[in-house]
Amino acid sequence: MSYSFKVAFKSLYREKWINLLSIFTVGSSLLIITLTVFFLYNLELITGHLPERFSMMIYLKDNLAQEEVQNVLSTLRKRPDVAKLKYISKDEALKELKETLHDTNYILEGLDDNPLAASFEMRLKKDFVNAASAAKIAGEIKKMPGIDSVYYGEKIAEAINLLKRSVENISLIIFLTIALGVVFVTYSTVKILFYRRKEEIEILKLLGATGGFIRAPFLIEGGAIGLMGGVLGTIGAFAFYIAVTYRLSIVIPILKTLVFPPGLLIALPLTGIILGIIGSAIAIGRLRL
Amino acid sequence: MIIFQNVSKYYDFHTVLRNINISIQKGEMAFLTGPSGAGKSTLLKLMYMAEIPDEGNILIEDLDIGSMKMSQIPLLRRNIGVVFQDFKLIRNLNIFDNVALALRIRGVAEKETKALTSEALKKVNLRHLADSYPKSLSGGEQQRISIARAIVAEPLVLLADEPTGNLDPGTALDIIRLFRDLNSQGTTIMIATHNRELFRGTGKRVLKLDGGSLVGEELG
Ligand SMILES: Nc1ncnc2c1ncn2[C@@H]1O[C@H](COP(=O)(O)OP(=O)(O)OP(=O)(O)O)[C@@H](O)[C@H]1O
Ligand SMILES: [Mg+2]
Numbered sequence: 001m002s003y004s005f006k007v008a009f010k011s012l013y014r015e016k017w018i019n020l021l022s023i024f025t026v027g028s029s030l031l032i033i034t035l036t037v038f039f040l041y042n043l044e045l046i047t048g049h050l051p052e053r054f055s056m057m058i059y060l061k062d063n064l065a066q067e068e069v070q071n072v073l074s075t076l077r078k079r080p081d082v083a084k085l086k087y088i089s090k091d092e093a094l095k096e097l098k099e100t101l102h103d104t105n106y107i108l109e110g111l112d113d114n115p116l117a118a119s120f121e122m123r124l125k126k127d128f129v130n131a132a133s134a135a136k137i138a139g140e141i142k143k144m145p146g147i148d149s150v151y152y153g154e155k156i157a158e159a160i161n162l163l164k165r166s167v168e169n170i171s172l173i174i175f176l177t178i179a180l181g182v183v184f185v186t187y188s189t190v191k192i193l194f195y196r197r198k199e200e201i202e203i204l205k206l207l208g209a210t211g212g213f214i215r216a217p218f219l220i221e222g223g224a225i226g227l228m229g230g231v232l233g234t235i236g237a238f239a240f241y242i243a244v245t246y247r248l249s250i251v252i253p254i255l256k257t258l259v260f261p262p263g264l265l266i267a268l269p270l271t272g273i274i275l276g277i278i279g280s281a282i283a284i285g286r287l288r289l
Numbered sequence: 290m291i292i293f294q295n296v297s298k299y300y301d302f303h304t305v306l307r308n309i310n311i312s313i314q315k316g317e318m319a320f321l322t323g324p325s326g327a328g329k330s331t332l333l334k335l336m337y338m339a340e341i342p343d344e345g346n347i348l349i350e351d352l353d354i355g356s357m358k359m360s361q362i363p364l365l366r367r368n369i370g371v372v373f374q375d376f377k378l379i380r381n382l383n384i385f386d387n388v389a390l391a392l393r394i395r396g397v398a399e400k401e402t403k404a405l406t407s408e409a410l411k412k413v414n415l416r417h418l419a420d421s422y423p424k425s426l427s428g429g430e431q432q433r434i435s436i437a438r439a440i441v442a443e444p445l446v447l448l449a450d451e452p453t454g455n456l457d458p459g460t461a462l463d464i465i466r467l468f469r470d471l472n473s474q475g476t477t478i479m480i481a482t483h484n485r486e487l488f489r490g491t492g493k494r495v496l497k498l499d500g501g502s503l504v505g506e507e508l509g
Contacts, residue, residue, distance in 0.1 A: 003393045014381070203377045206339060207438075208366030209394045 008220035022189040026229025034237035051129035056152040058120040084123035130161040186279030226276020230269030290315040296345030318472040320488040321481040323498035329481035370439035372449040378423040385419040409441035428455035447478045
């Protein structure tokens with residue numbers, strides 16, 4: 001085994017130009033994957049909080065007795081989809097409205113009666129923030145006694161959900177496309193190395209080497225190309241991150257909050273190794289002894 | 290033990306070996322001689338399965354070559370040491386690694402590999418070239434490296450194809466002496482050569498091949 005590594009590293013050095021070329025290609029491909037992951041990771045961090053902000057307003061019928069309001073509250077509390085409930089009384093609603101209107105609150109002058117309804121502001125659990133469940137929940141609540149109407153942003157619920165789904169799909173497509181590219185690059189490189197060492201391989205076969213013995217150095221070499229490409233990609237990604245957070249954030253302050261996913265430091269080189277080995281395994285194929 | 294039963298080999302429409310019958314005992318040493326193009330190399334190639342016979346049966350030690358699976362070929366070859374007519378050294382490896390390769394292929398531990406390789410290089414008097422590369426060696430030196438590689442793993446059977454073709458008469462006799470030593474330790478040996486000096490006075494069987502047929506046998 002140590003011999004296979006020796007052969008692989010000798011070949012890495014001997015064919016340094018061709019190997020360097022493919023390391024750079026693999027590195028930049030993996031960098032693109034990284035930037036995608038990086039972008040999505042941060043988008044996820046930002047949008048991850050969106051469902052928590054999504055709320056449903058439940059307006060109560062006018063003049064409900066204290067006890068009836070309590071009934072509504074305890075029924076809502078028992079629901080499995082409810083994360084948070086906040087009661088807003090008639091007076092509070094009016095106070096809030098006045099604050100919102102601010103300078104223009106003369107509109108409210110001359111009102112003797114408070115026309116606003118008491119309400120519950122309800123936050124849903126993350127998993128229920130989508131158009132279908134929100135509509136179902138709203139429908140159920142509306143049928144409860146004492147409820148006047150239920151209001152929520154249908155479009156927002158749908159948008160949050162759609163954003164999440166399309167981000168997942170796009171990242172999967174980018175990842176698969178580039179992974180395929182990396183496999184192809186190592187495939188071609190190892191194929192070339194293989195043909196250059198055709199004579200040597202024929203001799204090895206005549207001396208009684210097994211397929212595994214002949215293959216191992218090529219798999220190691222493919223894996224090493226992937227690994228070095230991965231390390232290169234990681235360095236590139238980190239440089240990009242530093243540039244964005246320290247330089248660009250002077251102009252665009254929000255960039256300062258970007259986070260570098262620490263898992264990338266391991267995931268990227270590991271992805272490189274795996275893709276490199278797959279590429280070289282395909283390149284060598286089945287050996288005829 | 291080497292047994293050929295009615296073996297024939299054709300290339301395209303031209304017969305290279307015709308109805309060959311050979312029986313060589315375990316631990317025997319025999320020569321194969323005949324003019325250039327007689328089929329000596331082809332006959333040896335059939336034994337390590339670089340070529341497949343078109344007719345007949347071949348047995349090497351206890352292995353029946355005809356019914357062997359692809360996956361068993363490496364095992365067969367690891368029981369046979371071959372001195373190739375064209376040496377077949379690996380350009381990218383130095384002399385030491387070329388010889389050591391035969392042991393590494395067999396999974397011999399690195400420490401033992403070092404000791405056995407040095408010993409084999411010493412037997413062919415080329416230990417001082419361990420760090421050189423094949424292309425800087427003379428034809429005779431390359432030939433002796435090829436011999437060192439063939440014997441280093443102590444195979445059951447040794448096949449040598451014109452092993453002294455590039456050697457001066459003195460060195461050639463040294464090599465034959467080396468082969469006889471190995472033979473006396475039990476290695477079955479077959480040497481293809483058209484150099485009569487090699488087998489003269491050895492008292493070993495000499496098989497005569499001409500135009501693809503065995504045409505006789507004598508004692509050297
Ligand atoms: N791969 C091949 N394809 C076609 N013909 C071949 C092939 N290999 C050998 N031959 C032919 O088979 C015949 C025997 O060749 P072989 O190499 O066995 O002879 P040899 O006895 O070893 O000769 P020499 O003493 O010159 O080494 C020759 O006529 C050669 O041209
Ligand atoms: Mg020949």
